Amino acid sequence: MKGRSNRGEHPKMKILYCITSSSWGGAQLHVLELCADQLARGNEVTFIVGNKGPLLDKVKQLKGVKVILLPSLVREISPTNDIKAIVELRKIIRSESPDIVHLHSSKAGVIGRIAAIGLRKRVKVIFTVHGWAFTDGVSSTLKKHLYRKIEKSVARFTDLFICVSNYDAKIGIRDGVLNNKSNVVVIHNGSPLPQQNEVNYSIHSPIRLVMIARFSHQKDQKTLINAVAKLPKSDYRLTFVGDGETLNTNKKIVSNLNLNKNIKFVGFKDDVSKELIENDVYILSTHYEGLPISIIEAMSYGLPILATDVGGNSEMVINNINGFLFSSEEQLVDKLKYIIKNKNLIKKWGQESFNIFTREYSLSNCLNKINDAYLELRK
DSSP, X not given: OOOOOOSSOOOOOEEEEEESOOSOSHHHHHHHHHXXXXXXXXXXXXXXXXXXXXXXXXXXXXXXXXXXXXXTOOSSOOHHHHHHHHHHHHHHHHHHOOSEEEEESHHHHHHHHHHTTTOSSOOEEEEEESSOTTOTTOSOHHHHHHHHHHHHHHGGGOSEEXXXXXXXXXXXXXXXXXOOGGGEEEOOOOBOOOOGGGOOXXXXXXXXXXXXXOBSTTTOHHHHHHHHTTSOGGGEEEEEEOXXXXXXXXXXXXXXXXXXXXXXXXXXXXXXXXHHHSOSEEEEOOSOOSOOHHHHHHHHTTOOEXXXXXXXXXXXXXXXXXXXXXXXXXXXXXXXXXXXXXXHHHHHHHHHHHHHHHHHOBHHHHHHHHXXXXXXXXX
8 A cells, every 4th residue: 555645735634543343354454545545644543443353453564553452342232342332432532632533334333423422622523334234135124224223313423424335325315314415425445556567358268267255144155156056167267265254164065066176265365466367257246235345456457347236336347348247146157158158358348347447446536535525524
């Protein structure tokens, strides 16, 4: 991550970032990039997280960030921990006296907004929506109902909502959380621009497929495994990057289908550039999303995309232009067969992915827009 210089002279700011979990994912990468960017602009940065993990380790490597571990900030609803987290976070906000509190993830978003209520120094509170906890595709009706009510109750304590996709903004408005549209802005996630020699449009035989995501029910690697199992083994190789709670289950499925020679699991990678350079097509089978950074990264490396038609995926993937959207395992099988039969289109679609990325999803563009939002709130 390269620092960005200030665009014009502005008073220095104190920014406090808070996120629930330090496990690695798109939201965590985004927070890390924000911390680095604001440091590069000469601002003071405080970072708060609920547990130890890759994100905490990476933020600690950024010289100048004040890091605070808040163990009471847990993902699950826990009255004892939640009350403790509110009290402790309120003390931290009062002590640090930031200009802006920028919250990420549903739980930190709720705890942080309650903690900032009525402080003597009125801080500006931003909540970035990386996908609502009640979004379409979440299987638990009870969870959706509960989180929708909670979000409605704390919405009035939010100075600015940043939605990472137009889809999230529409869901928030539809469900009555974003009633005041004047404090809602859509800022797409972004990814750094790779080196020119890293964007590789070569096509392999058999075709090389890759999915980069944590292993969880949400990401649904099982659907992709079952889909490729219906293809001739000579037509493809598939690589999964990531770890998580469903990893062993998916490894067993692959073994039971006798696909160990076709499908490999390479675990969690700090740097996924090698996997993007060496593969031909990026796939994300998932039940629900906000705006997946993994797709943006794949587009930046010139890969065509196959993605479930959920969340903000349709804002990045245009059918038969830079890939395909699908809504079922059967559709995914059909799209894979089409790509394998028409390999000559992979380079064209990959180039379109790169063009869409450069127009809409560069990291510098994303970070500049967020910094502009900070400056606007401080007026």
